[in-house]
Structures are given as structure tokens and as C-alpha cells.
Amino acid sequence: MKAVRLHAYHQQPVIEDVPEPQAKEPFDVVVKIGGAGVCRTDLHIIEEQWAEKSGVTLPYTIGHENAGWVHEIGRGVTNVAVGDTVILHPTPTCGLCHACRAGNDMHCENSVFPGIDSDGGMAEYLLTSARACIKLDPSTQPADVAALADAGITAYHAVRKAVPRLYPGTVCVVNGAGGLGHIGIQSLRALTAATVVVVDRNAEALELAAELGADHTVQADGKQVDAVLDLTGGNGAEVVLDFVAEQGAQQDAFAMTRRDGSHFVIGYGSNIDIPTIDIISTERNVIGNLVGTYNDLVELMVLAQAGKVTLHTKKYPLDAALDALADLDAGRVRGRAILTP
Template sequence: MRALRLTAWGEAPAPAEAERPVPHGTEVLVRVEAAGLCRSDLHVIDAPPGALPYRLPFTLGHEVAGWVTALGPDAAGVAVGDRVVVYGPWGCGSCARCAAGSDNYCDRRDTLAWHGAGLGRDGGMAEYLLVPSARPLVPIGDLPADQAAPLSDAGLTSYHAVSGLRPALGEGTTAVVIGVGGLGHLAVQILRATTESRVLAVDVREDALALADRSGADFATLMRPDTARALRARSGGVGADAVLDFVGTAQTLELAISVLRPGGELAVVGSGGGSLTVSKPGVLPAGFRLSLPFWGTRHELAGVVTLARSGALRVETERFPLSAAPEAIDRLRRGAARGRTVLVPD
């Protein structure tokens, strides 16, 4: 089968011929219909030797949707022909967090040689994906695969971040989304579907503001010197009850703090290299709470799929054949991708 394999750190992944897996024991073989591409893949590709515990080579791709095509003799919980999305973070499977469906916060994460499909284990940028059991599989019914695949990271991470803020987002509140890309545009929709908050959006690109509008934002603006003032005005002058920063640079964190009201919530999702200095007294809003959400739980993925199947959540995608993965990676690296990039087998 064809697969996009990472064979050397810091070098572009290469299309290669790989042996089609055969499921044993509890394993499940999924025929891939679509695999998402995101900046986390770039972080893996660009990682220097020794920065990650993964052993080369392996197939990339941690956002995967497809249909079950073969089962190991001990597999249970799915049937051949089921259409599924694959829960991406794979933990140890035996700690308390994993037992509760929170592999994203596995207690043994730092000891593992992998973090999931396409993250040290062979992933879904291939014709087939071998899954260790039915445990990471969530049914999608008739949801199109190019919509389902990005839900397993872009949708799930956004949903998990919003879930942590939801108690603060009742009627009359304001939420600000900084960065309206592959994750941010889904966060806008999830906020609209699951909270009563007004949703304000910020980006540096005009086309991202148009995407925010299509996603249901009440107001969208470019990042300028007066952006904090404009956002505060839209919040009724008191500031935002919650800010979700999907960029995480020094500039976006500064904006987040400047618009957050006392007692507000800040969720930093992006890994842009920015930092906050915590001091008391200091410049941080009094009583503010900080979270660093990472991915999400298996149960939350089922909730994301339910939202998508209801029509409340739609992923803006760019589709590429698997053979055009180098072009898709280049577009993502240049910041030219619109929404979420999805690779489909040729």
C-alpha cells in the first residue's frame, strides 16, 4: 500500500510502499477514507533528533476516518463495514486516566515511545491503518470522511477547550477566539452551539475573518494596536469572560490578557512560543484562571461527532490526494491553507 513515511528527522516525509497490515489479537484494520494534516505534523517533521521519543520510520497522520475492513480474532465492539473516526491520542491503556477515556492525559505519557496514531505509531496517511483495538474507534454513520477526520484533533481539541470554559459562558457573556484557522473556526461554531455567549474573533488575515463570519462569529476583527479596545467595546465595556488563544505567541497572549475581565478564563491552545509571567500583584487580571487544554477525551470525540452529524459543526476543508502531500505540506507551512487540510487516498 502507499503511505507517507517519516524516515529522518528534519527531512520531508516521503511517499513509500509499505506492507498492508494484517490484524492480530484485538487489532482492527481500517481502510482510510481521509486523513487530516495539521501543524502538529510539521512539529513532528521538523523535530531535531532526540526531541521526541518516537522510533523511525513511521507513517504520519493522526486525524483519520475510514471503514473497518478486517478484525483480529479477539477484536470486539465493531464490525466489518462500520464507518469510524479514530481517537488520536493513544495512552498506556491501563492507568486511571486511560480507563476513564482520557488518554490525552495518560499518567504514563512521558514513559511511552509513542503518543498515538501518526505520533510514533503508524498513522493514517496511508491506504490502511492498523488500530490496536476497537477502543479508539468512534462511529460516524454517514458523516463524510473529509468532515469526520479533522474532528479527531481540530474538532476535539476545540471542543475540549470550550468544555473547560462552559460554566463561565452563560447568557450575556463574551468569548474571544484568537486565531481563526483549522481549530479556531471550529471553536467559534462550538461556542455558538453549546454556550449562550457572544463570540468575537481575531486574526491577522482578512480571509480568516471571512471564515469567522461563515462560522457564526458575532464580530471579527484584524489584530491591530486598537483591537483590545474594540473587543472591550463589543463586550459592553467590561471585557471578555473567556479567551481561547489558538496561536500562543507573545502578541496574542498580551492581547488575551488585555481584554480579559477580572475573574475571567484564559485557555491557551496554540504553541506559538509565548509566555506569561505570573506575579502578585502584577499585570494579570485579578482572579483570572489559566488552562492549557490538550486534545480531548474519547467521550468528547463522540460529542463532537454528534454535533457534526446534527449540522451544527462543519469543517472548512481543502482536499488533496495522498500523492500531493508535499504540496499540501508546503501550503500549510506557508500559512496558505484554508481551514483544515485533508488528504485522501488516490
């Protein structure tokens, strides 16, 4: 089968033939990929940012946002059958450790992360686990929902955590309206009554944000912090969801957060430099976010199949994977790039 393989850091992946995976263990599931999302994390992987944390051995297949059809199952699988349409939680888990038992399965002590630390889904087939499979309506096209498996669940998880802080009358800033941010806006609209302010440097992204329900849009032109403070009476927002967190955006996000507010870090790429006195004197919170739980993805798919959360996508054939990565890196993708093997 064809797969997008990374052979060396700081070099582009190559598309090559590799053996098809097989369901050898009882709970193995092989999925025929119908859609594989292209994520900024894939760019960070190529740049070696994940090398130490993942411990992956090169070469391997990238791609961690995956949906498709069940192709083969292990002898112990009962929750899906061959032919079922599925979206895959990004981290197949053990179900037995404390984190899994507590419902925090993205912190499973024994999980793998296809596309990060093992072969991923930018390929014709992917080996995963029955525990990662969420069965979808057969009419669902995998390419239309694949990016919800990571971008979607990550954005939804952050919003879900922020909901208790976003009672009516509060303000939430969405910093970055790209692949994750545009899902975050819709999740906020579905789950809260907060006023939504969206900040982005790209005018087209702000137009999309307004279409999706943003109450205010702010151009990131160097004056975005002042603009948000003006919109909030000089106080800042109760919650800032930072979907960028690099190139200075992470500092802006904290500066947009009011006293006793919460700065949710979702994007990554740069360090946050905050004087500790600024944290304790204002009691502001800095909260990290890693993908989400299996149940988060189940809930998100309910919203998606009800039409309350939609993905704006640009589709590429698998052979054009390098074009998709280049377009993402250059900011030419509105929403999410999807490979269709």
C-alpha cells in the same frame, strides 16, 4: 502501501511504499484511510518540536487526524466490524489506568498517539485499537470528518471545559479562526449563549467566522487587544480561547482576558511570559488543553452528523501531501487540509 514518512527533522517527508499493517493482537483494528487531516502539529513535528516529548524513532508515518473504513479486526473486537465507517480517537488507550477509569482517557498512562509517537494515518492503512473507533453512519464520508478527530475534538474539549464560565451575558474571544478556531466558533454556538468575538489577521478567515456565527470580528493588525477591550467596556473577556499561541498571539490572549477570567491555551509554539503579580492580582487562570476524551469526540460527532458543526476543507490526494503541508505553512488553507488516499 503508500505512506508519508518523516526520515529526518528539518527535512520534508517522503512518500514511499511500506508494508501494510496487520491485526495481530486481540483488540487491533486496521482501518483503510478515507481521510487524513493535515495539522499544524505536523509542521511542528517536522521542525523537531515534538522529538523530545514523543521519543519517536525515525523514520515513521505522520498523520493523527484519521477516519475511514474498518479493513481488519483482531479476534477480540466486538464494537466494530469489517466495512464499518469509523472516525478514530487520536490516542488508543488501555482502559485500565486511573485516567481511563476517570474518563480522562487522553491522559492514559499506557496510550500511544499514532502520528506523534508511532506510525500515523497519512497512508493507505492505519493500525489502531478497538477503543479508538467511533462508528459512524455509513453515509458519512471519512474525508469530510477526519479533522474532527484532532482539530475538532481539541476545539470542542476546550469549549466544553469553558461552558460553566460562559453563562448568558459573558464574552468569549476566539483567537485564531483557522482549522481549530472555526470549529471552536461552531461549538460555542452549539453549547453556549455567550457573545463570540473572533480575532484573526486574515480577512477571509474573519469572513468565514462571521458566516459561522461570530457576533464580532476583529482584524489582528496590531490594535486587536485595544479593539477587544473596547468591545468589552475596557474589561476584557470572561474566556479567551487561544488557538494560535505563537508569534505574540499568546501574550495578546492573556491581555484580552478580564479579571477572574480564563485564558485557554490550545495552540502552541511560543512561551507565555506573564508577571506572576498579574496573575495573582487579577485572579486570571491559564488553562492547558490536550485533544479531548473519547466521549468528547462522540458528542462532537453527534453535532457534526446533525449539521451543527461542519468542517471547511480543502482535499488533496495522498501523492500531494507535500503540497498540502506547504499550503498550510503558507496560510493558503481556509479550514482544514485533508489527504484522501
